[in-house]
Amino acid sequence: MLGPIFQNFEAFVTDSLGEDAWEEVILRSELSEPDAAYSSLGMYPDSDLSALLNASVEISGLEASVLLERFGIFLLMRFSERFPAYFESSDGVISFLTSVDRHIHVQVRKLYPEAVTPSVLVQHPPDGPVIIAYSSERKLCALARGMIKGAIDYYNRSGSVEEVQCMHNGADQCLFELRLDS
Ligand code: HEM
Numbered sequence: 723m724l725g726p727i728f729q730n731f732e733a734f735v736t737d738s739l740g741e742d743a744w745e746e747v748i749l750r751s752e753l754s755e756p757d758a759a760y761s762s763l764g765m766y767p768d769s770d771l772s773a774l775l776n777a778s779v780e781i782s783g784l785e786a787s788v789l790l791e792r793f794g795i796f797l798l799m800r801f802s803e804r805f806p807a808y809f810e811s812s813d814g815v816i817s818f819l820t821s822v823d824r825h826i827h828v829q830v831r832k833l834y835p836e837a838v839t840p841s842v843l844v845q846h847p848p849d850g851p852v853i854i855a856y857s858s859e860r861k862l863c864a865l866a867r868g869m870i871k872g873a874i875d876y877y878n879r880s881g882s883v884e885e886v887q888c889m890h891n892g893a894d895q896c897l898f899e900l901r902l903d904s
Pocket residue numbers: 723724727801802805808819822826827830836837838839840842856858859860861862863865866867869870873
């Protein structure tokens with residue numbers, strides 16, 4: 723996974739678990755990178771993120787899925803500060819989420835050919851909730867759920883995101899139903 727994801731995870735841990743938490747998390751994690759010195763241009767093993775997440779679970783007592791979802795909300799907010807144009811070019815949550823697979827992750831892969839982005843597909847049936855299909859070998863659906871929630875917040879909307887099918891239960895993709903309040 724790309725360095726900025728780790729840098730943002732550090733900021734998330736410090737922000738949500740306290741100033742000293744990151745040092746404690748590093749001490750408890752077996753990492754490829756000594757002292758967790760992640761650079762913006764580096765690429766690091768996914769196992770480092772799992773180790774850092776597991777240590778954060780230990781010190782916070784929160785479930786991994788809860789932490790990942792909160793990290794997703796945090797990450798989306800950081801992306802909106804770092805890459806405002808991606809957000810300003812969409813007129814709302816659904817068009818933004820549609821642009822992730824069609825445009826944003828395509829740009830990410832052009833800039834960083836080693837990056838492996840998930841598939842995030844949005845279907846909008848005329849009668850029924852919007853469906854977001856997520857799939858990735860990393861099975862980080864809790865992170866995806868947080869990012870979808872973060873997008874709802876960014877566009878000043880409220881609503882619900884319910885995972886109705888999950889890769890962790892053997893499905894080939896995770897499905898979220900998104901309902902926005904009017
Ligand atoms: C401006 C918005 C966004 C940017 C710049 C962005 C960028 C990225 C980058 C750089 C990665 C890491 C890829 C790698 O290291 O190999 C990533 C992964 C990911 N992105 Fe996005 N992303 C954005 C929006 C979203 C949204 C709205 C979702 C919601 C579904 C999403 C879902 C994910 C997930 C779940 C991953 C983790 C990797 C995986 O599941 O395999 N992203 N994204």
